Amino acid sequence: MNDYPHVAELIFKKPADYLPKLDYAAISAQRLILKECEGGSASTVKDYVHVRINILGSPLESSETFPSIGKVRVKHRNILLTLKGTVTRSGAIKTIEGERRYECRKCKNVFPVYPELETGNTIKPPLACLSDRSEGCEGTKFVFVENSTKYHDYQEIKIQESTQLLGVGAIPRSIRVILQNDLVDIVKAGDDVIVTGILTAKWSSDLRDVRCDLEPVLVANHVKRTNELKSDIDIPDDVIINFKMxxxxxxxxxLKGRNAILKGxxxxxxxxxxxxxxxxLTLIGGVQHVDGSGTKVRGESHLLLVGDPGTGKSQFLKFAAKLSNRAVITTGLGSTSAGLTVTAVKDAGEWMLEAGALVLADGGxxxxxxxDSMREHDRATIHEAMEQQTISIAKAGLVTTLSTRTIIFGATNPKGQYDPNQSLSVNTTLSGPLLSRFDIVLVLLDTKNPEWDKVVSSHILAMDEPSRAKNEEDLTNSWSLSMLRRYIQFVKRYFKPVLTKEAERVISSYYQLQRRSGTQNAARITVRMLESLxxxxxxxxRLMFRNEVTQLDAITAILCIESSMTTSAIVDSVGNALHSNFTENPDIKYAKEEKLVLEKLRLG
Structure with a gap:
């Protein structure tokens, strides 16, 4: 396209005329090559060859040819268009008639007739002779030529624009996409795609008392899955140098450096x-690996915040969504009919799969x-989504498995007043197997602490003072939201830490100690806890910018797990996570904690 801009312009303006000619040229080129090759009798001409046009990076790429789905209008009809979105629905693969040949009884010429997309892909006999050589022929009687029908594979999907690109209050728009021939079955619900095709219209189903409208439809010519590019954020070299410095x-x-990052x-x-x-730690996650049997062990961590109202749970949820390149925010009951997982919906008499929140968040x-208020069905299905990172579906004859490689960040209020003497399952009404799938479960209790209340109130009131607010702003500017996003993506991409012998010894000893002493936390103390550690x-x-897991990392992981336990096996009294503050000298504090942990584990 770069070499022949005039051809590119013709394809862009009249794709319906020129794309079939390119397909015919591809078949003719095969015949020509086959004719020129000596001894090429074993080769055959492939009739189902299609030329696919990708306008990304070409002279055709512009705001006019690459609009968002919500900006598609009538002016875009019958031109080559590129749309980006997420597949929310995938239909069944069908076979349709793509061409029939008729013979005119008057002039004896044979001509092809193609289906009309607007009226539902049906081929109707012509009203008048369509042959090129029959000028003046007014024949109205035709004979269908036997064995002249050509068939195509056909599938309909629906893509929706990304919610990350929308403003507050905007509704994400969707559009139906038609895939044919070699494009069918290459994408599934939850995939990110870039589709190039011809925008046309299709009559909506003629139901009684329902207005019949023309619905915009994109007939795809080229489809590109971009799932592997989900986590790609542009990280310039100077930013990487800043991280190292x-x-x-x-x-x-x-640890002082780590705390400076955490303050952001x-x-x-x-x-x-x-x-x-x-x-x-949840957003960064561990390293996914495959064990000896070929089973994948997940690297994504899950976090659950259990706390009283007003403890900032939802604020952390919203901020975590901003830090992730691909995020879906929902509530237990506020989901659509697709719920959190996936559902089967009937559209124009055909069953289709519609992706829910977990499938749409795949890779994010x-x-x-x-x-705690999610539906019972979703609560049962989320077990597989969290551990095996798949959702197995058997609905309305549709049996499949969808990928859910996602980090789950949950927040819930305790059931009534939190009772420290009861187990977490009783306080949250969540089952033990579900709780064991969370790497960290933090309990935020709004207990009356006069000293803490005084510090917090002083901080909030000081934020209104311009001078103090400016100082706070200067402190956080070094680790702004965009810088944190880049840092998290960088360490996830380039660091694959390996456990050292010291770290293995500490983690193993702690796991054995918990197994011996764990009675109240029996639901949490399983092999999953070892994997969580x-x-x-x-x-x-990774957070510490290292490629090996040291004793410091192992002990910090233990202290995180300890914070999420109702009763502690290491620390004498489990502190309230709500009242945990940043210390002036975290390295000195860690030295004391390390000594205590090693003594309890009898490794000191």
Missing amino acids: FWEKFQDTP ICPQVFGLFTVKLAVA LCCIDEF IRLAQAHA
């Missing part, structure tokens, strides 16, 4: 060090508020 500066006090997470909420650390983050230790190593 930052860690060189904090080489002697690494949800800066409007004062303190809550434990929660901010848990959010960072799914934030679920009011986690490894994931959190790997995430902390």
Whole structure:
């Protein structure tokens, strides 16, 4: 296209005329090559060859040819258009008639007749002779030529524009896309796609008492899946150099550097060090690997915040969604008919799969508020989605498995007044198997603490003072939202930490100690807890800009797990995560904690 701009312009303006000619040229080229090749009798001409046009990076790429789905208008009809979105529905694969040949009884010429998309892909006999050589022929009687019908594979999908690109209050628009021949069955619900095709219209179904309208439809010529590009954020070289310089500066006090990064997470909420650390470790996650049997062990971590109203749970959910390149926010009851997983819907007499929140968040983050109020069906299905990272569907004859490689960040209120003497299952009405799938479960209790209340009120009131607010702003500017996003994506992409012997020894000892002493937390102390410890230790190593998991990472992972336990096996009294604050000298504090943990594990 770059070499022949005039051809590109013709294809853009009249794709319906020129794309079939390109397909015919591809078949003719095969015949020509086959004729020129000696001894080419074993080769055959492939009739189902199609020329696919990708306008990305070509002279045709512009705002006019690459609008958002919500900006598609009548002016875009019958030109080559490119749309980007997420597949929310995928229909069954059908076979349709693509061409029939008729013979005129008057002039004996044979001509093809093609289906009309507007009226539902039906081929109707012509009203008058369509042959090119029959000028003046007014024949109205035709004979169908036997065995002249050509068939095509056919599938309808629906794509929806990304909610990340929309403003507040905007409704995400969707459009129907028709896939034919080699394009069928290459995408499924939840995939991110870029589709190039011809915009046309189709009559909506003629139901009684329903107005019959023309619905915009994109007939696809080229489809590109962009799932592997979901987490790609442009990270310039100078930003990477800044990351390295930052860690060189904090080489002697690494935990102080880590805390400087954590302060950039949800800066409007004062303190809550434990929660901010848990959010960072969850978003970064561990390293996915395949065990000896070929089973994939997930690298994504899951986090659940259980707390009283007004403890900032929803604020952390919203901020985490901003940090992730692909995020879906929903509530337990506020989901659509597709719920959190997937549902089968009937459209024009045909069953189709419609993706829910977990499938649409594949490769990103799914934030679920009011986690305890989700439907019983979704609660049963989410078990598989969290651990195996798939959703198996058998609805209305549609049996399939969809991918849900997503981080789940849940928030819920306790059932009534939180009772510390009862287990987490009783306080949250969530089952033990579901709780065991969360790597970290933090309980935020709004207990009366006069000293904490005084500090928090001073901080909130000081934010109204211009001078103090400016100082706070200068502090957080170094780790702004965009910088944090880039940092998280960078460490996830380039660091694959490996456990050292010291880290393995600490994690193994702690797991065995929990298994011996765990009675009230029996639902949480399973093999999954061991995997959670490894994931959190790997995430902390990534956060610390390292490629190996040291004893420091293992002990930090243990302290995170301890915070999420009702009763502690290491620390004498489990502190309230709500009242955890940043310390002046975190490295000195860690040295004391390390000594305590190693003594309890009898490794000191």
